[in-house]
Amino acid sequence: MKSKPVVPIALVEADQAFSGLLDTLLADVPEYDATAEITEPSIEVSPQISEVLVEAELNIVELQPIQSTETLVAETSPVLPDWAKGEFKLLVVKMGEMRFAVPLVGLSSIAPLKGDDELTSIPGQPAWHKGVMSYRDSNLVVVDLGVLLDTQEAEEESTYILVIDEGRYGLTCRSLEEPLTLSASDINWSKPGARRDWMSGMLKDQMCALLNIEKITQRLK
Amino acid sequence: MKVWTIANQKGGVGKTTTTVALGGLLAAWGLRTLMIDVDPHGSLTSYFRYDPDSLDESSYSLFRSVAEKKSPDPQSLIYQTGTEGLDLIPAAVALATLDRQSGRLEGMGLVLKRTAEALQSEYDYVLIDCPPVLGILLINALAACDRLIIPVQTEFLAIKGLERMKHTIEMIDKSRPSRLQYTVVPTFFDKRTRASNDSLAILRRNHAEHLWGGAVPIDTRLREASRAGLPPAMFDPSSRAVASYTELLESLMQEKVGT
Numbered sequence: 001m002k003s004k005p006v007v008p009i010a011l012v013e014a015d016q017a018f019s020g021l022l023d024t025l026l027a028d029v030p031e032y033d034a035t036a037e038i039t040e041p042s043i044e045v046s047p048q049i050s051e052v053l054v055e056a057e058l059n060i061v062e063l064q065p066i067q068s069t070e071t072l073v074a075e076t077s078p079v080l081p082d083w084a085k086g087e088f089k090l091l092v093v094k095m096g097e098m099r100f101a102v103p104l105v106g107l108s109s110i111a112p113l114k115g116d117d118e119l120t121s122i123p124g125q126p127a128w129h130k131g132v133m134s135y136r137d138s139n140l141v142v143v144d145l146g147v148l149l150d151t152q153e154a155e156e157e158s159t160y161i162l163v164i165d166e167g168r169y170g171l172t173c174r175s176l177e178e179p180l181t182l183s184a185s186d187i188n189w190s191k192p193g194a195r196r197d198w199m200s201g202m203l204k205d206q207m208c209a210l211l212n213i214e215k216i217t218q219r220l221k
Numbered sequence: 222m223k224v225w226t227i228a229n230q231k232g233g234v235g236k237t238t239t240t241v242a243l244g245g246l247l248a249a250w251g252l253r254t255l256m257i258d259v260d261p262h263g264s265l266t267s268y269f270r271y272d273p274d275s276l277d278e279s280s281y282s283l284f285r286s287v288a289e290k291k292s293p294d295p296q297s298l299i300y301q302t303g304t305e306g307l308d309l310i311p312a313a314v315a316l317a318t319l320d321r322q323s324g325r326l327e328g329m330g331l332v333l334k335r336t337a338e339a340l341q342s343e344y345d346y347v348l349i350d351c352p353p354v355l356g357i358l359l360i361n362a363l364a365a366c367d368r369l370i371i372p373v374q375t376e377f378l379a380i381k382g383l384e385r386m387k388h389t390i391e392m393i394d395k396s397r398p399s400r401l402q403y404t405v406v407p408t409f410f411d412k413r414t415r416a417s418n419d420s421l422a423i424l425r426r427n428h429a430e431h432l433w434g435g436a437v438p439i440d441t442r443l444r445e446a447s448r449a450g451l452p453p454a455m456f457d458p459s460s461r462a463v464a465s466y467t468e469l470l471e472s473l474m475q476e477k478v479g480t
Binding site for chain 1: 327328329330331355357360361364392393395396422425426427429430
């Protein structure tokens, strides 16, 4: 006995399906008027199609992997860097929409960035590689940290560059705040093996992560 | 009139409690407040002792009228809650079928927006309690509101629900005339547990721009208020949770967070 051939159904991309559904749902149709007669033949969206559109988005949403954040904290004690034994200074900077603290000992200098035209972009580089910039007689690789860490969209409003690794790399940032003088007890230090190795810990009551410049430099290399 | 939508694409994070708590406080402050329940589970409706399985008129009637090309009459759907100045348009279980039976979808996403507009002169605040599922109801609520309030249980999996919500907001923003303003509200916070503290730290790290500075504590008085069918502010104005919701409301009204 012959079975019917299975006809494949092409589903559009989830985001496309969702934005198509949104366009339809939020279409600015005229006010409802119970007395008005419909003269134009209307094109009905079949219930099956609308169902598929909604489910396409729902399925994708359901299928997103649930990241286990349990691994953020390993059951071992944090190891403090040498510079954190006494008081130390941190610079709080804004990168994209987020604030980060950077230990001053990890910074070579801070350079103003007047515009992207100061940067020479190099083809074939990863997305975080914004280009190279001439700085103190050598070339500095300018890095979008948010893109490197996959935490946020590319920064569009950079005004400063935090120069690290003896002038080899520069991290773009939007604005700078006054440096803070803190001691080890002001930080919730990350445990060894924490998933986000690019941060050394969180500033207590400051809602910002303390960047681990050494680990970030290792990633760049 | 201000319209606030309370939503998260994860269930059990405190949406209904947040709706009732804020609604009760607004009413206590003399502001005429309407809560609209569009969650087919009808938790908000049940809170006030109405049965979402057997109501003749509900928020479902709004969608039904629009689908039948009739003008909805929101006034006829308003129920009392027993608290002066706090009214309710209840939910019906039939809301769950909307996504499957809405044959003609054009404009069906604007039903709640038009309902709020029709009640413009009647209320100072409209609070919409949403289902945790992305579909016509949630899209309606997001299209109608001036501000989205996202309760997030201070627990790891709940934070994932917030990521989904953020993606939805990004998509909705493309269809709205203005960007959707939203405020993330940590709930079920238990300062003695590590999970609560760690989750709050993650929220502060990743969502600082939209995060309310406080956190609603776990408080058995909330459950007792629900059992009594009273908004927390009327049940026990001195409870810790009410103090916390009061702070939240003050900052929302001053538009301090998530702007």
